[in-house]
Amino acid sequence: MSVPDVVPILHEPGYRTDTIGRCRGGQFFASVCYAVPEGSPDLDGGAWYAVLHRFDAGGRHLGSRIEAAPEEFDTGAGKAAEELLREWLDMLPEREFGDIAVAPFAVLVDGCRFGLVVERHGEDATEDDWAELYPDGLGFHAPWDGEYDT
Numbered sequence: 001m002s003v004p005d006v007v008p009i010l011h012e013p014g015y016r017t018d019t020i021g022r023c024r025g026g027q028f029f030a031s032v033c034y035a036v037p038e039g040s041p042d043l044d045g046g047a048w049y050a051v052l053h054r055f056d057a058g059g060r061h062l063g064s065r066i067e068a069a070p071e072e073f074d075t076g077a078g079k080a081a082e083e084l085l086r087e088w089l090d091m092l093p094e095r096e097f098g099d100i101a102v103a104p105f106a107v108l109v110d111g112c113r114f115g116l117v118v119e120r121h122g123e124d125a126t127e128d129d130w131a132e133l134y135p136d137g138l139g140f141h142a143p144w145d146g147e148y149d150t
Contacts, residue, residue, distance in 0.1 A: 001142035002127045003118045006059035006101040010146035013097070016138060017148075019089060021097040026062065027055040029100065030089055032081040035135040037111030048077040050084040051114060053105075061105035066114055099146060104131055116140075 009029070011020055019030040030053070036046035048069040054062040067084060069077035089095060106115035113134045121130040121141070131140040138148040 001129065001144070003104065003129065003131050004144050006103050007116060007131045007140050008099065008101045008144060008146035009140070009148070011098045011100075016136065016150070019085070019097065020100050021095060022100065023092040023096070024094040025054075026057050027059065027100040027102060028092060028095075029053045029055075029102065029133075030085055031136055032078060032085055033136050034078075035110075035112035035114070038108075038113055040111075046112065047110070048081040049109075049112075049114075050081040050088065052085065052088045053102075053115075055100070055102045059100070059102040061103065061115075064107050064109075064114060066107070066109045068110065101146075106134070 009017055009020060011017055021028060031051050032048065033051060034046055034048050036043055050067050050069065052065045056062055065088060069081040102116060104116045104118045106113055106117050116131050116133050118128045119130045119132055120128050129141060137150055140148050
């Protein structure tokens with residue numbers, strides 16, 4: 001089954017999709033994640049990022065705010081990214097956490113891919129059958145019910 005035009009993503013409180021939902025003007029997907037530049041063999045060569053993707057009500061990507069944490073990895077960069085993301089979320093008007101449905105998109109920041117990227121995963125697949133959220137590592141697939149694999 002091919003990837004739909006908009007991919008449902010279930011809100012899962014306390015887990016990987018805890019900070020997704022709707023606000024005035026559309027939908028959002030927010031996260032803190034560790035990203036490494038594409039093609040880099042050094043997994044320690046990345047950074048922690050605060051990520052806020054914005055979408056219109058129909059799921060089209062409007063833009064992304066992505067910033068590397070201002071501290072070194074071993075001195076609390078993950079915590080710094082979480083604090084930054086909390087500030088951004090607090091600024092979203094009429095924010096409500098909940099399920100969303102968004103179209104595939106991709107952006108590059110610091111050589112790192114961020115977005116919901118359509119892929120072909122099945123061994124015998126004849127069409128794109130997967131949507132992977134980068135760099136979070138969440139994979140969406142048929143029956144396209146909003147659940148994901150990690």
